[in-house]
Amino acid sequence: MADDAPAFTPVNLLTGFLGSGKTTLLARLLGDPALSRTAVLINEFGEVGLDHHLIDRVDGGTVLLKSGCVCCTIRGDLAQALRDLHGRRERGEVPAFDRVVIESTGLADPFPILSTLKADPVLRHHFRPGNVVTTVDAVNGLAQIERHDESVRQATAADRLVLTKTDLSDEVRVARLSDRLRRLNPSAALVVAGTADAETLLGRDVLETGRAPASARAWFAETFRAEPADGAAAADHGHPHGAVDRNDHLGRIRSFAMVVDRPVDWTAFGIWLTMLLNRHGERVLRVKGILALEGEDLPVAVHGVLHLVHTPVHMSAWPSEDRASRLVFIVDGLDPDLVRRSFAAYVGCDLAETVRP
Numbered sequence: 001m002a003d004d005a006p007a008f009t010p011v012n013l014l015t016g017f018l019g020s021g022k023t024t025l026l027a028r029l030l031g032d033p034a035l036s037r038t039a040v041l042i043n044e045f046g047e048v049g050l051d052h053h054l055i056d057r058v059d060g061g062t063v064l065l066k067s068g069c070v071c072c073t074i075r076g077d078l079a080q081a082l083r084d085l086h087g088r089r090e091r092g093e094v095p096a097f098d099r100v101v102i103e104s105t106g107l108a109d110p111f112p113i114l115s116t117l118k119a120d121p122v123l124r125h126h127f128r129p130g131n132v133v134t135t136v137d138a139v140n141g142l143a144q145i146e147r148h149d150e151s152v153r154q155a156t157a158a159d160r161l162v163l164t165k166t167d168l169s170d171e172v173r174v175a176r177l178s179d180r181l182r183r184l185n186p187s188a189a190l191v192v193a194g195t196a197d198a199e200t201l202l203g204r205d206v207l208e209t210g211r212a213p214a215s216a217r218a219w220f221a222e223t224f225r226a227e228p229a230d231g232a233a234a235a236d237h238g239h240p241h242g243a244v245d246r247n248d249h250l251g252r253i254r255s256f257a258m259v260v261d262r263p264v265d266w267t268a269f270g271i272w273l274t275m276l277l278n279r280h281g282e283r284v285l286r287v288k289g290i291l292a293l294e295g296e297d298l299p300v301a302v303h304g305v306l307h308l309v310h311t312p313v314h315m316s317a318w319p320s321e322d323r324a325s326r327l328v329f330i331v332d333g334l335d336p337d338l339v340r341r342s343f344a345a346y347v348g349c350d351l352a353e354t355v356r357p
């Protein structure tokens with residue numbers, strides 16, 4: 001083992017519903033010198049991964065896992081990615097790190113990810129679970145908890161619950177959400193994103209110090225095992241913990257990407273997105289993209305969650321040589337072709353141009 005590697009490297013899971021602010025929080029935390037020796041694994045749900053472009057600061061240590069849901073579809077790859085990372089650290093091929101942060105897809109169920117660490121014969125000798133940090137969006141969080149099981153599971157698995165977008169919400173909504181979260185998971189510390197430092201969220205480790213009971217996690221594990229419906233489906237897939245493939249299981253939730261090789265007119269795009277979200281906002285769980293704009297050298301990043309579209313961010317550089325506009329959608333019961341057709345009509349391109357072979 002590399003001399004300065006810890007005997008058991010803590011693995012923090014950063015989870016939270018789609019668009020709830022995981023990447024934003026992680027990017028900020030990674031700026032903290034306390035996390036300078038951190039390796040990051042990013043998983044995304046989508047045909048085209050974007051988060052690794054949006055986190056500037058992480059370079060050699062970032063591994064973008066294959067597209068799909070980390071909880072089942074690529075669970076094997078997660079273990080493999082951790083084993084590779086460990087091997088490379090041992091051989092001195094990557095800078096020594098003493099913490100791993102996994103940013104999981106917004107649809108992932110945290111429990112199977114956590115159990116991977118224990119179940120894998122190699123990993124369990126070198127890694128241990130660290131705090132689970134769950135971001136909850138103060139604008140959409142309550143609705144997501146009401147509608148989506150993943151959101152409840154993410155909240156109940158947390159050691160730290162981080163409220164994001166409180167600046168876009170109001171006191172009453174924040175108080176109601178906080179109350180709901182405290183009832184769901186009384187043992188987790190509840191903090192507001194802007195005030196949470198790396199040491200509190202990741203460094204001061206619940207499991208290591210034994211200061212706080214991991215009761216929520218135990219409760220969660222019990223509940224999960226007791227679910228007969230999922231359990232029956234899981235038996236067919238050979239999943240030991242009742243975990244099912246969320247990509248199949250959710251059925252209606254799917255992701256797709258549109259890639260257009262030429263600059264887009266910002267006004268036309270804005271009108272199109274506004275109309276799409278007015279009409280189908282409930283079904284657009286997430287839209288995220290990097291756009292090349294007509295008359296501009298640098299791209300703009302666009303984010304939306306349900307009806308909420310965030311102020312576009314002008315990026316200081318293109319993340320790669322590829323100058324195409326890319327939009328990734330995660331939709332619930334919405335036909336991708338409908339979105340493609342209307343996009344092509346509004347921005348004035350051929351439908352075929354939105355699907356890159």
Ligand SMILES: Nc1nc2c(ncn2[C@@H]2O[C@H](COP(=O)(O)OP(=O)(O)OP(=O)(O)O)[C@@H](O)[C@H]2O)c(=O)[nH]1
Pocket residue numbers: 016017018019020021022023024025051105106164165166167168193286288302303310311
């Ligand atoms: N105003 C405000 N915007 C925020 C805050 N946190 C995140 N955002 C914005 O919300 C959008 C989504 O944030 P991300 O950090 O990409 O969310 P995510 O959970 O990583 O998203 P997925 O990976 O798609 O699930 C971006 O436009 C962020 O700038 C916050 O506390 N306040």
